[in-house]
Amino acid sequence: MTDVPQRRSVAAHHLLNFIDGRWAPAASGRTRTNRNPADLRDHLGEFAESEGADTERAVAAAAAALPAWRALGPIRRAAHLTALGRELADHEAEFTEAITREQGKLRTEARAEVARARAVLEFTAGQARLLGGVTAPAEEDRTFAYTFRRPLGVVGLVSPWNFPLAIPVWKVAPALLSGCTAVLKPSPLTPLTAALLTDAARRAGVPDGVLNLVQGDAEAGAALVAHPQVAGVSFTGSLAVGTAIHTAGAPRLLRTQLELGGKNAVIVLADADLDRAVDAVVQGAFGQAGQRCSATSRAVVDRGVRDAFLERLVARVAALRVGPGDAPDSEVCPVVDPARMRAALDAVAGARRDGGTVLCGGGPVDRPGLPEGCYVQPTVIRDVPWDSELAQEEVFGPVLAVVDADGFDDALRIANSVKYGMSGTVFTASQARAFEAVERFEAGMLHVNRPGVGAYAHLPHVGAKASQYGPPECSPQVWDFYTAWHSACISY
Template identity: 80%
Template sequence: MTQSQHLRRNFIDGQWDPAESGLTRENTNPADVSDRIGEFAESGGVDVDRAVDAATAALPGWRGLGPVRRAEFLARAGTLLTERAEEFAAVITREQGKLLAEARGEVARARAVLDFTAGQARLLGGVTAPAEDERTFAYTFRRPIGVVGLVSPWNFPLAIPMWKAAPALLSGCTAVLKPSPLTPLTAALLVEVFQQAGVPDGVLNLVQGDVAAGEALVANPAVAGISFTGSLAVGTAIQTVGADRLLRTQLELGGKNAVVVCDDADLDRAVDAVVHGAFGQAGQRCSATSRAVVDVRVREEFLERLVPRVAGLRVGPGDDPASQVCPVVNTVRRDAALSAIAGAQRDGGKVLCGGGPEERADLPQGCYVQPTVIRDVPWNSELAQEEVFGPVLAVVHADGFDDAIRIANSVKYGMSATVFTASQSRAFEAVERFEAGMLHVNRPGVGAYAHLPHTGAKASQYGPPECSPQVWDFYTAWHSACIAY
């Protein structure tokens, strides 16, 4: 069995096995759809139940090791990840589509998350407390919640599974990872790294597949918690299905993020940030800049600087050093982006650049969308309110600071928000008034440090954050003890 063959299978209780049904799903390169990466397991309830049973059996031994011992496995996994960094980056680019530089950045982010998590091992404790009775010792401690299901998306196929798996394992939970069917190989490589690091059989299991596998994982009564990153619709469904048994959930959902450009902003810095936030990774980030809310007093000057920059971006395969914007992940996302552009035009928006598929003669047949800027987008129109997840920027005008904050907060989501201003007072006021989880001033509105909460507000987030000490409030439960002596 070659490496590529075993990585196309599920990993359950230390073994790489095909789906019980024998069904598979084809995975192709979005930059060149003729490039077939392979056929990966298409799993169902039987496979999920096997994985959950394996995780349940492994739980007592793994929990008994304690966090310091468990951190040793994470440290070894970090070393292996660094040694295989270029392999990971190449696979991410091939199956997800992002630029190789972006893929390398994702590998570095995954390593940072792993290092941070391992470093929490000696901090994962409780406190002693005064007792009200004589000769009594009172204290608190954390205990892992049990078996957890980790459901990850395709846009960060390494970093997001890592920031779920690493804290799950350090906390003493055992886990079943169900990645997106669009990026199965990256997830398999990640699980292989933990296997090579010596993580015991059954502690981290991998089940490939789509809806059937995800539904079975959520429905299994032995699963104590689900950490999910994806759409609002699916997150709501998970919450609804799990409500009857009080399933613990951590849901990171959509975003419709705004960069507010005030009339005193440094326009060059603002343009740099908007180009990076809107068109990096072809706009396929939960924190992507999808709206530029620009004060009417500087709108024309802002557009004069922005549009030539965007129009000059070169779209192409992620492994081409000349490419500046990668393809979107598949034809579904391409068509959704093109449909959103057409809808914006019907609502009165004017396309200033882009607006269609990228179809140059030198491009292979892939899922390419031109970086698109649309002006005069009504603040309450579909493009200004709903997530696109593609390289499409809506420019909405605002009449002053208060109006800009109102528009930024007008959506149901609240993942990230950014303001560009020279006024310290406005900067702090914006941070106070933005209805979002991750806030930025005079810098790009994407990304956060590994030790800060990756979180949203409103419909963008339910449950504890990820990527921070606050993540333990999902993977562990608090207990208190009073001991008389």
């Protein structure tokens, strides 16, 4: 075992909630330990474990700040987002370290996340001069008819641990530009990055009460959903929790925006460029240890090229080096916590029971000198029945199911057989097959001959079926969540 690395201490105020411009502990005084998944002996600190009383204070602060923030107008609000983007650039190293240390991802992946967050801020700020309505013909003489948007009000933003900076940013940025005020409730697994973001917004001049931070788990989140002054909740996470949020808010007609995971397939047809397909599958399945809603979880491969594809794939995956995110030779990071590690290993065991053959990986990483952490071997499993648990249910870990297909139509049937529909990818040399796959794939984000992960800041981040409910994120369509349409007819 290596010694516990010496780390820069976390600022004391970052352990707290941020409500109405002030850092404060949870009302109960309760805390939760934040651990580094690459070395479980490395504790980042004891972060606030909030309850309903903390959420109540945060919502009250947001409601009080709403009239002045709304009156500021989108162009002046955009200036704060531009300033926030500069803060992220100036403190890139600090954000990168925090993301790597508390989430586990490679430094290269963490830096890419900071860049993605900055791109979202840049795009969103640019929307300030476009956030309007339309004029329309009137049915009477001397009447002017038009539409316009108003901010929804106070919104709750519930973000996950897998992108602890980018996803909060792509919720916070449109919420603030639209004129809403917000309460951010991040995952309890990644509280530090959210605190750094909130502090950066403070330095960027965002007024007190406009953006509030409540750390904690389900109790704080449930209070957001139940609060009568919260007009909408944007949530990214599991299908079970998203469904519970929507159900709990339905009696009071709470507006929800829910991104709920995926079971994404890459289809490899008989005419595919196999080397290119292997590159994409390795990136999609094992980048960030498979902990992405758009991660490649299934490779649906034409039987005619399956063996050749697997020969290339297994050689690549077996050679991947798993290690701490801050180690320069690491190629695959740990998963985020022991529970996620157990879930990934349980999924492998279940696949074996269902007749799957593990071609590489399948267990924890045991290497001399590696700290005690949440390391799972990158795993490829062949002979996976299309309707088995591994082929149908989300794993959120470095486990790839390989499912055989008899041609194009069978591959699409298998790809569309799951309840999710986040991302869909096809590798083929046929232009006709490519366009037909895009037309028939039951997924929100579609790719041809490229990795099935990653998206642009200006394109909708959206799923289909059980992967999404409500308007997309990261696009002009996001305003349909954060604003409400109004119409006006003025006679003169």
